[in-house]
Each structure stands twice: as C-alpha cells, then as structure tokens.
Amino acid sequence: MDFEFSEEQKMFREAVQGFVSTEIAPLVKEAENNEEFPVHLFSRMGELGYLCPGYPTEVGGGGLGKIGDCILVEEIGRLSCDGIAAGIMAHIGIGTLPIHYHGSETQKQKYLLPAIKGQKIGAFGLTEPNAGSDAAAIETTYKKEKQKYILNGNKIYISNGPICNFVNVAATMDKSKGHRGISMFIVDNDTPGFSWVKMHKFCDRATSTGQLFFDNCIVPGENLIGEEGKGFRYLMETLDGGRITHGARSLGSTEAVFDATLKFAQERVQFGQPVASFQSISFRLAHLATEIEAAKWLLYHTAWLYDQGKPCTKEAAMSKLFCSEVGQHASSEAMQIHGGAAILDDSVIHRYYRDCRLFTITEGTSEIQQLVIARQLGIR
Numbered sequence: 001m002d003f004e005f006s007e008e009q010k011m012f013r014e015a016v017q018g019f020v021s022t023e024i025a026p027l028v029k030e031a032e033n034n035e036e037f038p039v040h041l042f043s044r045m046g047e048l049g050y051l052c053p054g055y056p057t058e059v060g061g062g063g064l065g066k067i068g069d070c071i072l073v074e075e076i077g078r079l080s081c082d083g084i085a086a087g088i089m090a091h092i093g094i095g096t097l098p099i100h101y102h103g104s105e106t107q108k109q110k111y112l113l114p115a116i117k118g119q120k121i122g123a124f125g126l127t128e129p130n131a132g133s134d135a136a137a138i139e140t141t142y143k144k145e146k147q148k149y150i151l152n153g154n155k156i157y158i159s160n161g162p163i164c165n166f167v168n169v170a171a172t173m174d175k176s177k178g179h180r181g182i183s184m185f186i187v188d189n190d191t192p193g194f195s196w197v198k199m200h201k202f203c204d205r206a207t208s209t210g211q212l213f214f215d216n217c218i219v220p221g222e223n224l225i226g227e228e229g230k231g232f233r234y235l236m237e238t239l240d241g242g243r244i245t246h247g248a249r250s251l252g253s254t255e256a257v258f259d260a261t262l263k264f265a266q267e268r269v270q271f272g273q274p275v276a277s278f279q280s281i282s283f284r285l286a287h288l289a290t291e292i293e294a295a296k297w298l299l300y301h302t303a304w305l306y307d308q309g310k311p312c313t314k315e316a317a318m319s320k321l322f323c324s325e326v327g328q329h330a331s332s333e334a335m336q337i338h339g340g341a342a343i344l345d346d347s348v349i350h351r352y353y354r355d356c357r358l359f360t361i362t363e364g365t366s367e368i369q370q371l372v373i374a375r376q377l378g379i380r
C-alpha cells in the first residue's frame with residue numbers, strides 16, 4: 001500500500017465539496033420529485049473544469065486519473081444524492097470512454113471534446129430486455145449498406161437516455177457469432193428512427209433513465225467506434241474502469257447515510273439517554289465505521305493501481321462488490337436505528353435506503369462481480 005493523494009487531488013476534493021454543497025445540494029429535492037436530472041449541471045461543471053477530472057488535460061480533462069473521477073462521484077453521492085452522481089458517472093465513464101479509447105480523431109472532435117466541456121451529454125446502450133448480465137446475448141442488430149449501418153432493436157434502463165445528445169450503442173451483425181459479432185456505434189439523438197421513453201424508478205429518481213428504440217436507424221459509416229467485431233472487448237474494457245467509479249458512488253452515499261445516522265443516534269433520547277449509548281446501537285455504528293474505512297482503502301488503492309496502469313480487474317470487481325454491499329448494509333442499519341423517523345416520505349434516510357438498493361445491481365450485479373473475482377482466482 002504505497003499510494004497517497006497528490007496535492008492536486010486533495011485540492012480538487014476541497015473544491016468539489018464546496019461546489020456540491022452550494023450548487024448541487026439545493027437542486028436535489030426538485031430533481032427527485034420531478035424525476036429529472038438538472039441538465040444545466042453538465043455545462044456548469046464543464047465550464048468550471050469539474051466535470052471530467054479523470055480525462056487527460058490534452059483532451060480538456062483534469063488530468064487527475066481514476067482517483068479524480070472517484071473523488072468527484074464520492075463527493076456528489078456524499079453531499080447531494082446518488083441519482084445526480086449516477087447521471088454524471090454515466091457521462092464521464094461509460095458514456096464517453098469508448099470514444100476516448102477507440103474513437104477516430106473526427107469522433108473525438110465531434111463528441112468527446114464537447115462532452116468533456118459539458119456541451120454534449122453521453123449515454124451508453126448495452127442492456128436489453130433479453131440481455132442483462134449476459135451482454136453477449138444482445139439482439140439489437142446492425143447491417144452494413146454501402147457506407148452506412150442500419151440499426152434495429154432496443155435498449156433498457158439507459159442512464160441519461162432521455163437527455164443525451166448521443167449514445168454509444170452495442171449491436172450485433174450476427175447473433176450466432178456471440179461476442180465476435182458485436183460492434184459499437186455512436187448514435188445522435190436526432191437520428192431518424194431513434195426514439196425513447198422515460199422509465200420511472202423507485203430509486204435514483206434524479207437520474208433520467210430510458211428505454212431506447214432503434215427502428216431502421218441509419219448511422220453514418222464514420223460513427224462506427226474502432227473496428228467492426230471488436231465491440232465486446234471495448235464494452236468489457238469500459239466496464240472494468242466503471243466498476244471502480246461505481247464503488248466510489250456507493251461509498252459517497254454510504255458515508256452520507258452513516259453520518260446522518262451517527263448524528264441522529266447521538267441526538268435521539270430514549271430511556272433518558274441518547275440511543276447511541278445503548279451498546280447494541282454503538283456496536284452497530286462501530287461495525288459500519290469499520291466497513292466504510294475498509295471500503296475506502298480498497299477503492300482508492302484500486303483506483304491508484306488503475307492510474308499506474310497495473311492490472312486490477314480483480315480489485316475493480318472487489319471494490320464494486322464490497323462498496324455496494326457495505327452501502328446496502330449501512331442503509332438498512334440506518335433505517336433500523338432511525339426507527340419511525342426514517343419511514344416518512346421526506347426522510348433522506350429512506351431515499352438512501354432506496355438508492356443503496358441499486359448498487360448491487362447496476363454495472364454488473366454482485367453475482368457477476370463474484371464470478372469475475374473467482375475467475376481471477378483461477379476458479380473455472
């Protein structure tokens with residue numbers, strides 16, 4: 001364990017904390033009630049240089065690596081809400097990374113650079129009604145005609161789907177070829193044949209989530225990302241890094257729910273003493289504090305490995321698994337410790353409880369993370 005935050009990363013955390021408290025936290029209630037991401041945040045954060053801390057400075061990012069991305073989403077989750085962290089994360093990670101890694105110069109100029117400035121919003125379309133964990137089973141098809149590709153099919157649960165300017169879409173040329181048939185395309189939101197419907201959720205209500213439809217959607221040849229048939233590799237690569245950022249998102253909400261619960265338990269008096277003084281409560285808080293500390297170390301050490309270019313597939317899956325499960329445990333304990341106070345509609349505790357429930361499902365379920373870890377341990 002030989003890593004520490006750089007001065008720039010520490011300063012970035014402080015700056016982001018200030019920004020989240022003053023400019024994001026006041027938006028949460030309305031965003032949650034309306035089930036709409038406050039889209040102006042993209043341009044505002046882009047203007048201030050807070051949107052894409054992980055991207056290299058040459059493309060307009062902050063040059064702070066994966067650790068920078070983790071700091072950003074952790075602080076958004078911790079000081080405002082997970083729905084907003086999720087919308088930002090979908091944009092800075094899965095919504096733009098395939099273009100950064102494999103896009104042509106023209107694609108970078110047209111999509112990546114404006115996205116880093118917050119002038120365009122990105123999304124990532126992989127999941128389908130019949131292909132969730134089994135990503136190679138996608139049924140959205142493409143066929144090549146002259147210099148164009150024609151897409152047909154649909155994608156579900158797509159974060160930023162209803163608000164995006166473009167979406168990276170995975171489609172197969174021939175389902176019988178499995179993962180070798182998959183390619184990735186950039187689809188503009190105004191492409192004829194592209195449409196979406198909003199999906200309403202019990203959690204993360206501040207993210208705009210949608211089902212996307214491609215009905216003879218004609219995509220210009222230059223919107224193919226990288227090479228044909230290599231899309232599955234690009235998808236897996238994108239998701240590897242996304243697992244680390246997802247861990248940070250879980251960590252942020254977990255810290256928030258823990259801080260609120262500790263405060264509540266010290267203030268709520270029953271039988272003439274704060275409920276935190278009852279051993280059964282204090283031990284639970286002690287246990288949660290320990291889990292959070294362990295999650296933080298695992299997560300940031302993994303982000304550091306990633307930034308050093310060291311292999312970290314196993315650690316990334318462990319971070320995603322552990323941080324999300326700690327989040328679920330903490331939010332469940334928080335409900336219990338708050339008693340009836342957590343049940344009310346306007347209680348933030350029950351919002352965290354709902355949001356934390358999502359963590360073990362999105363970007364690869366806990367079962368899939370365990371599968372990845374087991375394979376890394378040599379178990380087949």
Ligand SMILES: Cc1cc2nc3c(=O)[nH]c(=O)nc-3n(C[C@H](O)[C@H](O)[C@H](O)COP(=O)(O)OP(=O)(O)OC[C@H]3O[C@@H](n4cnc5c(N)ncnc54)[C@H](O)[C@@H]3O)c2cc1C
Pocket residue numbers: 090124125126127131132133134156157158159160201204209358361362363364365366367368371
């Ligand atoms: C709010 C939200 C936002 C999302 N955003 C996006 C997005 O922006 N882009 C995108 O492409 N997708 C997105 N997703 C999709 C998400 O990644 C999938 O929901 C997730 O990968 C799981 O797929 P599934 O829901 O179809 O579950 P399924 O794959 O149907 O799994 C059902 C259950 O079976 C288990 N299971 C499946 N396979 C195995 C196995 N081999 N071994 C053991 N257990 C197994 C799973 O762990 C789970 O418990 C989002 C989902 C949600 C809910």
